[in-house]
Amino acid sequence: MTAPRIPLSRLERGTPFARRHIGPGREALDKMLAQVGYGSLDELTAAAVPDAIKSTAAVALPEARGEAEVLDELRALAGRNQVLTSMIGLGYHGTFTPPVILRNVMENPAWYTAYTPYQPEISQGRLEALLNFQTVVADLTGLPTAGASLLDEATAAAEAMALSRRVGKVKDGVFLIDADCLPQTIAVIETRAEPAGTEIVVADLSGGIPDEIAERGVFGVLLQYPGASGRITDPRAVVERAHELGAVVTVAADLLALTLLTSPGDLGADIAVGSTQRFGVPMGFGGPHAGYMAVRESYARNLPGRLVGVSVDADGAPAYRLALQTREQHIRREKATSNICTAQVLLAVMAGMYAVYHGPDGLADIARRTHRYAALLAEGLRAGGVEVVHGAFFDTVTARVPGRAAEVVAAAREAGINLRLTDAGHVGIACDETTGREELAAVWAAFGVPAGAASVDELDAAVPDALPEELLRTDEYLGHPVFHEHRSETAMLRYLRRLADKDYALDRGMIPLGSCTMKLNATTEMEPVTWPGFGALHPFAPAGQAEGYLTLIRELEEQLAAVTGYDKVSLQPNAGSQGELAGLLAVRAYHRARGEEKRTVCLIPSSAHGTNAASAVMAGMRVVVVKTAENGEVDTEDLRAKIEKHGDELAVLMVTYPSTHGVFEEHIGEICAAVHDAGGQVYVDGANLNALVGLAEPGRFGGDVSHLNLHKTFCIPHGGGGPGVGPVAVRSHLAPYLPNHPLQPAAGPETGVGPVSAAPWGSAGILPISWAYVRLMGAEGLRQATQVAVLSANYVAKRLEPHFPVLYTGPGGLVAHECIIDLRPLTKATGVSVDDVAKRLIDYGFHAPTMSFPVAGTLMIEPTESEDLAELDRFCDAMIRIRAEIEQVASGEWTAEDNPLRNAPHTAAVLAGEWEHPYSRETAVFPPGVGAAEKYWPPVRRVNSAYGDRNLVCSCPPLEEYDS
Template identity: 85%
Template sequence: MTANRIPLDELERGTPFEQRHIGPHAGDQAKMLAQVGYGSLDELTAAAVPDAIRSVGALNLPDARSESDVLAELRALAGRNQVLTSMIGLGYYGTVTPSVILRNIMENPAWYTAYTPYQPEISQGRLEALLNFQTVVADLTGLPTTGASLLDEPTAAAEAMAMSRRVGKVKQGVFLVDEDCLPQTVAVIRTRAEPTGVEVVVADLSEGIPAEVAERGVFGVLLQYPGASGAVRDPRGVIEQAHELGAVVTVAADLLALTLLTSPGELGADIAVGSTQRFGVPMGFGGPHAGYMAVRDKFARSLPGRLVGVSKDVDGNQAYRLALQTREQHIRREKATSNICTAQVLLAVMAGMYAVHHGPEGLAAIARRTHRFASLLGAGLRAGGVETVHGAYFDTVTARVPGRAAQVVENARGAGVNLRLVDADHVGIACDETTGRDQLAAVWGAFGVEAEVPGIEELDAGSEDALPEALLRTDEYLTHPVFHSYRSETALLRYLRRLADRDYALDRGMIPLGSCTMKLNAATEMEAVTWPEFGGLHPFAPAEQAAGYLTLIRELEERLAEVTGYDAVSLQPNAGSQGELAGLLAVRAYHRDNGDEQRTVCLIPSSAHGTNAASAVMAGMRVVVVKTGEDGDVDVEDLRAKIEQYGDELAVLMVTYPSTHGVFEEHITDICGAVHDAGGQVYVDGANLNALLGLAKPGKFGSDVSHLNLHKTFCIPHGGGGPGVGPIGVRSHLAKYLPNHPLQPAAGPETGIGPISGAPWGSAGILPISWAYVRLMGAEGLRDASQVAVLGANYIAKRLEPHYPVLYTGPGGLVAHECIVDVRPLTKQTGVSIDDVAKRLIDYGFHAPTMSFPVAGTLMIEPTESEDLREIDRFCEAMIAIRAEIDKVGSGEWPADDNPLSNAPHTAAQLGGAWEHPYSREEGAFPGGVQASDKYWPPVRRIDGAFGDRNLVCSCPPLEEYDG
């Protein structure tokens, strides 16, 4: 017994988290290594990863901790945050997340582990939920076409600015912004406008457009409704004046206020933007939240981002899909007008279901309650002798207290309430769904007028509402049955379950999407996100109230800098696309500071993701495409020729490493050196960082800047298409150009490029996930994860190579963390398309790999380190079985137009009717040993995309169009 005794310290440590995160255990890894032809992970790494880039020594990270220890650390950090009642406003409000939504959406892996709905047949649940969201936005804004969410309100406003210039009659002129717009929105607009040569003019538009501005020409106008100060003004005069000038008008509107106020569409606006945060989504120190954009029908096809539309499947059944230009691979590179390829799906689903839960009557009741407390607040202040600036407001009162504003704010803080310090003479107080009598009393006390204020019942009886009669809403909204059918929790619970059952997420099986890194989002990593100490904090709360958050942020920045080899990191960008833009703006600022304003050329390999080129255009750069060789690597000769051709115009090279083709390119250090010798900078896209952690550091092998995808490598779940976080890492010479924020000096350097998102630290509410992942794994765990990810991809490549050509390999015939298999020769021989293979995988119980990117007619497969060998083998066997099916089509055993592939996916409804196919029901629905008891049934058959684009419907269809 003594000989087998396990040391106490080992017993105390328990099972390392790494063993729970990494799917293949030691025995499985040995089998996989044998298949690939190597004896150990280190031996495989030595063969696959070029010597020139490999890191020396272990990562300098704290030792891995157990799950219980990490949760204890997070509890300690959370305890250092001081969550006061927030009455700051400025686009962020207290809200009550219905428990049924919190538990069954936000905390439910069936919703948060799903991927972007590019395979619509297995995404019908979240597509319906997004259609609900779009309907809420369209109805409340009075504008018929709306997208499936944008990153936040300021980003949406910046997109509206770009769209106004693109679609409007006036192509020059200025973009005119009312001075009562949210300050963070104005700042983001300025950041986005300057590189593209747009002049932003901020002016008081309360009396109309100033003549001197009108004379210069105006292509777009942005109004806030209600304003940042709380003022509710009738914008019809300004809108009419703007239209006479040929300008496109955008109204940034509060959706809760729109339940009571006339909609922007009825007022004459062309575009509406805003946030849906106060529809049940926690503030989360700034995000993630679903921004929105709605437009008039004539602008529908210019809408940035994703749009859910209604189409039909091959049987004529109604079905949902992403419509128009919303595939991120379809971004038009150097001709792009937006780099938005990410939505905030999980948060949009929550906001939409908040409206389903409450219905129009419930939303209006919340709005009336919010407004009534604001009215009483203002009446009480006036009764106590305090001047309120505006007579008409919805939820925010601005009080004038000459010279006393700072003291009032300090008094309120002492009473547990945060107010907004506008300036030395003004205080802003915002009410919301959570405001009650105690908060009003505390505010009155902070102003020193509590004794003079009548009782609240007396105030209520004697004071009028503060909404102008001429702006009260009279039309109906949210009339669709979905907003009237789920009043009981039982009904809503079953509706949510029914939608989730229509989808395929990681809780069902492997999602082998190349470049998307669909890996484990561990429950321990997710747990802290919904704690009120992290979820309940306003992004503009005093920094001392966010000590725990700021410590977590600093530690995560330092650890991300360590693993990437950079000197500084900013966590502000709230999507990979925004990280790209921030990184390129930093490069641009660096060159301009050096007097090299002529450096505007951005070199991008032809294989690059479309957002790379789009981001470069938005950063004021000129895109020049570099050829890609037959082996998938950057054509070094063409690169050198382009460097020579553009000389001192070269700004930056954007390159993905490992390459977009899934290969460790051997010449990356030479490529970086050539660009640096020419005076340029190197941007390494961090999409494939999961292959590098602990093995190589971009900041050490030649890169100057990278964006990272925390929703890929660092375990933030994809949420059905968002949220994401896309921080950037830079070397020291670029650190002074990281994003900053006008309302939070600690968010970035004073010399920074300006804010890239609305909140100082972007989607801070989900940063505890990545912090926890790094803390749980430690240096060895992160290295092991990368090594097993590389092993898994090579194992799949070896197993599938006899059946499908593996398109690109690197040193030793190896791939990186993903591999590309080529279906084009089979399509040429048999007519079976890449779509047929992808849809047939659904019958086998899989989400398809990435289709036709970066090469048309191929599948890019990434198993990640989290999938165990049994699941990887199940996928390989499905692919091999599909190859055998393709051969049957090729031999003529099955007709080219009637076979299990061309008819895939098969639904349960098909099995009950007549069967006239040349293959059996079992071959169609239960291929390759798929068990009926475990079968995932897609709710619809293959969807007609072209029909949906020709007949665009982006809000809930009338009830009579639904089957049954």
């Protein structure tokens, strides 16, 4: 029998990637549709999505391509980037990522597919890694409390400004910045300060704080150590004078330099900020990188972002957790001074592990070598007749060449090296871990130093260091054993594996988090991120050297605009919170440009994500809360009343669509029209965009602006709590007010609001992931992914509905891409809490759904399109069995105080110990559906949150504390 002929054109297309991205196959889809009661995906989404918002045409995207083809395209783009040796500096440096960390952290799905450690019992590995990071920062800065990372150095400095005003004695006055701070840091602070009404003064503080500034009042001071020019000055006199004025002092410090220089804490600083990029994290054209902040002990409870602390579990054993609920925007909302709800966990883990790998002696050796090359470079220039501006420096040399700076920079570029063109008469040269003799020779030649005028070996024998004697570090740091025990690669490899084994990530199973979208991060999408053509480029390299990146960025912007129905996209915001801020700043600038400065009211539904309110206040707006109706939708009557009340003051409505409750609201068109009629703008929060792609476009059904979460809808992995990218998309009338950047004109419009991130295109290094996802899926694949996400959520809802009430539904009893099940009646009847169910799911081998958001006492479940039917059923079966266990509590078979839910999770140590519970050991650790071979064993029992907050420990504790 002859096999049927298949056309070559069909074979050339290969297996569509969408089949691999979308979990359920054809038979599974049919079964799921039957459960939900629809005959096809089109029929289901036609019923679920309101007619008023449906797209009328397919999204205009290139045809989907196969994995091999997309990788070839990305290689071609990477090849168009010209990767020269970067000696630009300005906070971005060449570094060598130890291969054991590159392969086993950055490229390892056990690390990059994990979620934020809100369930600490199954996050002990990454929490320990973050505690290492915090310890590195705290030890090197000399300040006792460090956070688990911020977005980048510039935004960390802006957070320090806000913190200074909040905790300081001076509530008015100016924020004073030394002129030798990084230019991108100054620009981001100015962006953040203007809508808050904060006055910024930039001045040369090398001679102290000028009297005329002191007389105006100063609430905060920012110093760079070493300065952007490379200069090192003793800041103690400035710090002392600032404190006399009642100001809070922040020092932006280079962590590598701090292995040799006196710490900011010992210099009297109250806050230290900076970047950990040069601790083994590639430059990536600007990010992602882990910023840091460390504070004096009295400020610990005001620290923005996340903070890892040490607590105890139910047996009193040490256990890590996120401390203090420091995401203040969820607690204080419109009273928050920060909208940070994320971190850069994956990059913080890498930086912390870089310190574990090298230890204090290794880090100091890298710093000494870096400094030594800079000292020799400077002396060689002097020998050739070139003036070196500063006598004391760490890694950066500023040379004065009147009228020749551009010529020198061009000559160096011809030799394969990028230098910094400071101005017409000055050139900056930064050494780093990768600098060698060849670079020195090439730089000397670019300056016209005659060959033979400088010899590295001769200079090395004669030239002293250029570090000021009075600022040399004398105290020890990184004394904890973790920074001394892993010198061999074998030990390091096993340490990384041991931590990864403690954690639960997508490589183990489903993470059904509502509002968070934990979908497949395909290897094809991830692979290009670590290619040198994408990873080794400095963000301030000349645009002509970044043709591949700029092409990819432009194409991704166009693709995201097509998907959302907007006209223009900026990829600069490096988190969803920063995208919110950028979008609201654009709205504010638009109103002001029209002479409507009085439009400052931002309407926000009471169910909104906490960052909405915090971002609005940071954008200079006044938050007015709109009620949420009983069905979870916006209360349209209250909305109209608020619109009427605030009238000419209305700036914008922020609304999440589908709603925070997981429902397609039918009245969204009317809501948008009402706001527009009153002269306001509509901000559609893109948190749930993965329920719309290919089906509806917010830019066409009423939105003026949205932020998108590439780490959710477009497959950038969560990385244990970061990195993320939060692009802002706008209609054409808001496009002139998108972010821009002082060091890269192509990054945004001249009329823009300023930068919201340190780098021109934010976390550009991970944009190939989303570019590849869109290219692999094409318009039809993206649409099908959305449809299957909606089907999966409805399938789970239908299976669980007989056992748990589904709290909110839309037309036809359908949900969108997630559903909320209500545990409150069961809690009231039995005492079994939402926490008990979440922890019991660990025994069944699952990460819990989102707990108590947006409604306390509930679970929000989002299965995503990537989970296959077997995994969906495994989860539903577990939930149904847990419901039966709750019934055993209700019947009195188990007491409310002693049952497998209240005692969950159960560890191997519990199984092996004394047993006095009314249920069996097998029930505890091998409930139905959990086999011994695939069992996930949590490393700790339930963590005591209150203990950890009362006894705050946020760096690696001494071993004797573990013993005690």
